Amino acid sequence: MDAPGKPLLRALAGEAVWPPPMWLMRQAGRYLPEYREIRAEAGGFIKLCTTPEMAAEVTLQPIRRYGMDGAILFSDILMVPWAMGQPLRFAEGEGPQLEPLRDLAAVNALEVGAVRERSAPILETVRLVRAALEAQHPKTALIGFAGSPFTVACYMVEGHGSRDFATTRQMAYGNPALFGKLIRTLVEATTEYLLAQAEAGAEALMLFDSWAGLLPPAQFRRWVIEPTATIVRSLKRLHPSIPIIGFPRLAGPLIGEYTLRTGVNTVAMDTSMDPRFAASAVAPTVGLQGNLDPLSLIVGGDAMEAEARQILAAMRGRPFVFNLGHGIEKVTPPEHVAHLVRIVRAGL
Numbered sequence: 001m002d003a004p005g006k007p008l009l010r011a012l013a014g015e016a017v018w019p020p021p022m023w024l025m026r027q028a029g030r031y032l033p034e035y036r037e038i039r040a041e042a043g044g045f046i047k048l049c050t051t052p053e054m055a056a057e058v059t060l061q062p063i064r065r066y067g068m069d070g071a072i073l074f075s076d077i078l079m080v081p082w083a084m085g086q087p088l089r090f091a092e093g094e095g096p097q098l099e100p101l102r103d104l105a106a107v108n109a110l111e112v113g114a115v116r117e118r119s120a121p122i123l124e125t126v127r128l129v130r131a132a133l134e135a136q137h138p139k140t141a142l143i144g145f146a147g148s149p150f151t152v153a154c155y156m157v158e159g160h161g162s163r164d165f166a167t168t169r170q171m172a173y174g175n176p177a178l179f180g181k182l183i184r185t186l187v188e189a190t191t192e193y194l195l196a197q198a199e200a201g202a203e204a205l206m207l208f209d210s211w212a213g214l215l216p217p218a219q220f221r222r223w224v225i226e227p228t229a230t231i232v233r234s235l236k237r238l239h240p241s242i243p244i245i246g247f248p249r250l251a252g253p254l255i256g257e258y259t260l261r262t263g264v265n266t267v268a269m270d271t272s273m274d275p276r277f278a279a280s281a282v283a284p285t286v287g288l289q290g291n292l293d294p295l296s297l298i299v300g301g302d303a304m305e306a307e308a309r310q311i312l313a314a315m316r317g318r319p320f321v322f323n324l325g326h327g328i329e330k331v332t333p334p335e336h337v338a339h340l341v342r343i344v345r346a347g348l
Contacts, residue, residue: 008069008141011319012204012243012266014285019347020312020320023070023143024337026327027062032334034061045090046082049075050121056128063137065334066341070143070204070321071133073197075122077147077208080189081156083118084110100159102171107182112189116196123200130201143245144202146194148209149186149227156182165211172223179223187227191234198239205235206245207264213250220254221261228262236263245289249326256281271325275314287319292340294324300336308343 007021029035038058042048049055059074078096082088087099101107116123126144133140146152155161157168157179172179194205212224232244246264248255250272259267259282266287269278271294278288292311296304311322322344328337 006069006139006141006203008143008321009203009243011321012245012287014265014287014319016318016320018316019345020315020322021069022322022341022344023068023072024062024324024328025072027066027068027072027337028058028074029328030330031328031332031337032061032065034065045076046088049079052121052124052128055122055125056132059125059129060132060137062337063133063140066337067137067140068341069140071129071137071140072143072206073122073126073129073145073202075125075145077145077152077210078155079119079122080115080146080152080186080193081110083115083193084112084185084189085114086110086156095161096155098155098159100167101156101182102167104178104181107178107185110185110189112185112192115189115192119193119196123196126197126200126202130203141203142201143204143206144194144197144200145206145208146190146197148207148212148224148246148248149183149190149231150215150223151209151211152186152190153179153182153223154211154214165214169214169219172219183223183227187230191231194231194235195238198235198242202242204243204245206247206268207231209246209248212248213252213270217254220248220251221257224248224251225254225258225261228258228264232263245287245321247289253277253281259283259286266319266321268323269325273325275311279314279318284318287321288315289321289323291323291325294326294329294332297324297336297340298329298332300333300339304336304340305343308340309348312344312347 011017055074154165154168243265245266247268248258249270269290296307
């Protein structure tokens with residue numbers, strides 16, 4: 001008999017819920033025909049993120065279709081620099097384009113105090129989704145999120161996506177005072193943004209550090225662990241019971257140190273992480289999340305089922321949230337997601 005409360009929140013609080021709760025990174029997105037309809041209607045991606053009714057609808061679409069245990073706010077990690085005044089656009093087929101930030105004047109021009117006001121439409125989306133979940137999907141928890149400072153800084157400095165973010169990493173080595181000021185600015189802005197999401201109704205918060213694995217250990221500790229720990233402490237000071245998920249992608253053997261020193265409640269494993277290693281490296285009271293390969297979800301069938309069952313077997317008996325090891329790909333057949341949901345719900 002299932003205990004009362006939302007399964008995702010119970011797992012994030014350290015309970016070994018079985019079958020495990022599940023949601024998927026980028027579960028609201030281009031692989032769903034209903035998303036593509038709303039995206040076409042919105043015209044631009046920023047318009048979609050900042051039109052509360054549309055963003056709320058997109059957030060809820062995979063909940064209606066699959067009954068996921070978590071609904072993650074539909075937005076983007078670059079809405080924080082956008083809210084601080086850094087010019088941002090999303091070019092079709094090119095990804096995000098920002099005005100590169102390379103000097104002290106550009107860092108000083110960032111407006112941390114404007115984040116809450118400029119993100120008001122996103123916060124309204126949080127309120128709309130929370131109300132809809134309470135009315136129609138009372139077992140589903142709402143997850144708010146932000147990018148972690150290092151990953152967001154990568155885009156802000158580079159001005160676009162990159163395989164290696166060499167300009168950013170060279171700044172971290174060559175001008176650590178300037179890079180440190182940018183990171184501290186992002187810590188402050190990100191904390192304010194996540195606090196506002198919690199006040200608007202987010203029940204859990206997630207920090208995405210997608211490019212953390214580019215850094216060697218000493219730099220990882222300085223630019224990934226320390227800023228994340230500062231954000232977590234500030235959030236917990238005002239909202240001690242809100243669970244926080246950290247995603248230090250490609251952290252490898254540093255996953256245990258990251259989890260211990262940041263104070264996150266749950267750590268998300270990327271596709272390359274061996275769940276059994278993670279289970280040995282992370283305290284049994286800390287949750288793990290992940291980590292099915294999104295490409296196996298595209299293929300589906302026996303291959304996907306075998307991968308999913310291996311993860312389930314490794315995670316049984318500890319706090320765990322089933323997810324992917326990175327975001328769902330746009331060519332993923334929706335019926336494969338439905339099949340995955342059935343596998344996880346069976347808990348075998």
